[in-house]
Amino acid sequence: MIKIEKDAWEIMVSHVRQTYPKEGCGVMIGVGGTVTQAVPLPNAFTGAQEDFFTIDPEDLRRTDDQARREGMGVIGIFHSHPDCDAYFSKRDLEHSCPWFSYVVLSIKKGSFDHANSYRPDFDQTEAPKEELIYG
Numbered sequence: 008m009i010k011i012e013k014d015a016w017e018i019m020v021s022h023v024r025q026t027y028p029k030e031g032c033g034v035m036i037g038v039g040g041t042v043t044q045a046v047p048l049p050n051a052f053t054g055a056q057e058d059f060f061t062i063d064p065e066d067l068r069r070t071d072d073q074a075r076r077e078g079m080g081v082i083g084i085f086h087s088h089p090d091c092d093a094y095f096s097k098r099d100l101e102h103s104c105p106w107f108s109y110v111v112l113s114i115k116k117g118s119f120d121h122a123n124s125y126r127p128d129f130d131q132t133e134a135p136k137e138e139l140i141y142g
């Protein structure tokens with residue numbers, strides 16, 4: 008289960024509405040299964056950003072360092088699916104890390120529609136849905 012506090016959730020939704028119709032992304036920081044901070048990061052994918060995202064490893068490392076200094080850690084990654092449902096794609100799975108939660112936000116016509124969270128397994132063969140509480 009992952010719980011996203013209201014402030015962090017609002018930052019996530021506002022960021023992916025701004026990047027629409029491209030995919031927006033960022034990291035979720037907190038302790039245990041609770042996200043207290045969301046940090047939007049640039050989509051570093053050099054292809055069509057309407058269909059995919061990547062996070063620069065340097066951005067991820069810097070955000071992780073900062074979270075650790077504050078006694079927290081990176082719990083997961085969020086990204087949006089513009090005009091698509093919040094599923095975890097094969098490509099998402101191939102680029103995932105098994106120790107993170109992956110929150111996918113569906114943005115339709117520029118507005119938030121729904122979201123799901125996934126936890127990839129260690130072989131990156133599947134990512135079961137986990138319970139997501141937000142707001």
Ligand SMILES: [Zn+2]
Binds near residue numbers: 088099
């Ligand atoms: Zn995706």
